[in-house]
Each structure stands twice: as C-alpha cells, then as structure tokens.
Amino acid sequence: MPTQYFLVSGASEGFTPLNAFDGALLQAGIGNTNIVKMSSIVPPHCQRISPIALPPGALVPAAYAALTSDVPGEIISAGIAIALPEDENQNGLIMEYSAKGERRKIEEIVRTMAVEGMKLRGWKIKDLTSIAVEHRIKKIGAALAAVVLWG
Amino acid sequence: MPTQYFLVSGASEGFTPLNAFDGALLQAGIGNTNIVKMSSIVPPHCQRISPIALPPGALVPAAYAALTSDVPGEIISAGIAIALPEDENQNGLIMEYSAKGERRKIEEIVRTMAVEGMKLRGWKIKDLTSIAVEHRIKKIGAALAAVVLWG
C-alpha cells in the first residue's frame, strides 16, 4: 500500500511516437523508471510530496494520461486531476484525460471528471488538484501527465 | 503469488468514457482500488472465493474485458471465462472479450476462447466458468467483466 504520491508532467518531440513518449517521461522526471499503469485511486492517508528522484529501474505504479501525434502544428494536451474526500478514511480519485486542444481546456475537463467521479460515490470533496501540459507538434510529439505512487 | 480469485462484472453510464468505466468498476465492487492489468492466468491451487471488499487504494492485479461506447441505443457486452485444468498442478487460463452485441453471444465467444486456449496447451478442462454483462447505451456507457487475484 503506497504512502506517498506526487504529480508530474512533461512533453517532448521524438524520433518515433514511443521515443517522444520516452522524452515526455524524462522531462517529467520519471523516464528512467519502470512505470506500471494502474486505475486510479489515491489510498487513504497517502501524503502528497514534491516530485523526487526515483531509483533507476524501480517498478513504480502510476496513473497517467498520455497522447502522441505526428501532425505538425497540432496542439495536444494531457492532464490529471485528483479529488480528495472530506472523510480521511476514504480514498481519493484520480482522473486522466488527453486530447487535441489547449492545456486550459483539457485541465478543466479532467477536473470536472474528478468532481463527477466523487459525485457518483456520494462523497464530498475536500481538495481538488490537477496538473496538465500542452505541446505543439513539430514532427512527432507526446504530452504526459501522471500521478506517481510511492513509499 | 496470489492464492485467491473472484469474478465480478458491472456497467454504468458516465460523464465521459473514463467516468463510465469508473462507474462500471464501482458497480463491480472494485472501483476504489488500483487495478493493474495483467495477462491472464489463474495460478495452480488458487482458490475461487466470493467477491470481497478490498482495502481502498490497494494495488490489485486483474484480468478484465472492458468496452465503452457513446452511441445511444447500442448494446455492448464484456465477458471473461476461466478454464481450469484437470491436473491441479497446472494453471488455469483466463480469456477476455468485449464487443457490440448481447451478453449471451459475447459470453459464448469468450467461453470458446478459453476452451481453445486449453486445446492449444493440450490440457483437459476440469471446469469452465464465466461472467458477462451487457449495457444499452443512453449517452456514454461502459461494460466490464473482471477476474481479480488476491491473497
């Protein structure tokens, strides 16, 4: 059961879509770890920390939004939002969203998604936080936003 | 090495496809955990149990089929099947399938997939079990069937 989490984002061009994704992970500070994708919960009593340097090669669970594009001039964005409940014994909810479009719009949507998810649970929100990034494609690019669990 | 497993399914409407997927996970009773997708084996001597309440935020390996749609009126279904071998020292096989169409048809296909997978291994089947769910889309919906490993 992870005890800490942090938010990161990054964007990059690359030789292929996977290289661009790798570059976005590197810019986010998690490019030398083994990210394992998970659905999308912050455990109760899990503490937010500032991004830290993870041991290279460590297996790290993360919830993330990522998008690649090879359409020059296109703007892509990726964002995640976390809604934390008033009741500290309940978990927080992470939502991910990526799409063509500007950061501000994508971040607004993903925040609304987290609010809707808490409504569905019937839980009141104590805190809503988010991170998002946009990238204008030169040739082949990627945008990524992630919540990393740790500890 | 997990020692227990259980089968769940759920379906839901949602604000976005991811919200609908979140709702389907909630209806299946696993919406407040961190599901990690895996390929698709029941370890030898792993015991089937009734679905249990998992600790919120726990990292839980699962094999699942899931589908979302935003076509009003469309029927979507998701199913999983497990074939267990006669030889108890061998593992069971999980197959996942989701598609447009009614539950009965999708469940029949996924059961055949599990039978075919055991044929490929040259193993005799002692038990074949499955779970599936269908959902008629109102606006945006998701259907999910899962095998959760635990213990």
Next chain:
Amino acid sequence: MPTQYFLVSGASEGFTPLNAFDGALLQAGIGNTNIVKMSSIVPPHCQRISPIALPPGALVPAAYAALTSDVPGEIISAGIAIALPEDENQNGLIMEYSAKGERRKIEEIVRTMAVEGMKLRGWKIKDLTSIAVEHRIKKIGAALAAVVLWG
C-alpha cells in the same frame, strides 16, 4: 528491484486475436505467467540470463511489442531492443516496435529507437542487443517480442 532479465519472442495463429496473442506468449515460453506491462528500463546491474521456465501464474513485469492481424497473407513483425550504458550505475533502455513488414526492417527500426533514446539521455552505449520475429498471417495471427524482468 529485479536483478535479471531475458529476451524472448514468439508468433502464432489463433481462434481470435487474443488466442493468437496467447499462442505467441506460449511460443515465447511465457504463456502461463501473468505478464504486467511496464515502461521500459533495465535496472543498473541487472544481469542478462537465458530464458528460464517461470512459475505458472507468477506476476512478471515485462516490456513488450505485440501485434495481431486478421488479413491473410500479411506479414507482421514485433521487436524489442535494449541499449546498455557505458556507465554501469546508469540504467539500460528498452524500446518496443511492431508493424506490418519484415523482421529485418522492424528490428532495424527498434534498434535505432534505442540508440535515439540513449542520445536523448546523453549516455554512451556499451552494448546494443535486440530480438524480433515475423509472422505471415494465415487467418488470425500475432507476433510478440518481450524483455522479461525477474529475480
């Protein structure tokens, strides 16, 4: 933190795309394990070993490229490449690529991807290795190449 890794590949026909993927995993020798997909790092000091028989049902992190097709006559290929750094305290990088086309071409691309990824890090390459497989579709087929972490 895994301490060993090995490379495998496989290809297969199957009753459905997932059955073909299952067959490719079996041919690669990892069809009876629970593969968890990860992004794509060889930890420092991790030792390459020959492929070993894994315990059935074990949860095993792996980076892999896989592709399925149902177009008879089509040739599909999947490959992975690993670039290891001169500095043994830094991690290696895994790249994955799959596409229509012959093995030789896909393997060349994935090797270049690994070289580009090390360039992005500003790290010199000590060793570049790869594995790839091609498959000509009869009816429904899959090709898979993987790096499995273990130990």
